[in-house]
Amino acid sequence: MTVNFLGAVFVRVTDLEQSLSFYSDVLGLQLRNIEDCGRIANYVISETSPLLTLIKTETLQVQEYPTFNLNCTNVLELHEKLINQGKKVGHINNWSSEMNVHIDFDVYDPDGNAINLIEWSKKTD
Structure with a gap:
């Protein structure tokens, strides 16, 4: 196996709509799509960087x-x-x-x- 690059970074969120506003409006990131299941949103930072993917979850363990x-x-x-x-x-x-x-x-x-x-x-x- 050869690892080619980092594909995505996953961030768990409890309120996808509120998080979309923060990541889009506050950080200015470009939303690529919201997946059909309605609980995953993908952001593009650049053509060569990994995606930043928000995943809606019911419970959350915030990292320090x-x-x-x-x-x-x-x-x-x-x-x-x-x-x-x-x-x-x-x-x-x-x-x-x-x-x-x-x-x-x-x-x-x-x-x-x-x-x-x-x-x-x-x-x-």
């Missing part, structure tokens, strides 16, 4: 930490915008790895799932 992040631009402006909209957000982190400089924070969907929003740039010496 994000299970994925979304690479963004203007993260500091986005943080301020989400605060002004009354959304629950975490604090801003500024950190560096060997190769990159990072700025990130978490935002929480209506079910309390943490989503990490991150911006990074190549480190210059």
Whole structure:
């Protein structure tokens, strides 16, 4: 077996309609489709990235930490915008790895799932 790429990331939600509004209107993601069963929604981030798939479930176990992040631009402006909209957000982190400089924070969907929003740039010496 050879793994070719990551196909999708699955997020469990209790209210699909409320979550559609958050992921579409707040995060600005492009809804690809809602599957015929009416409990699964797929978002396209780019042609080469995995799908982000919301799955309606009756019970939910929210993770303490994000299970994925979304690479963004203007993260500091986005943080301020989400605060002004009354959304629950975490604090801003500024950190560096060997190769990159990072700025990130978490935002929480209506079910309390943490989503990490991150911006990074190549480190210059």
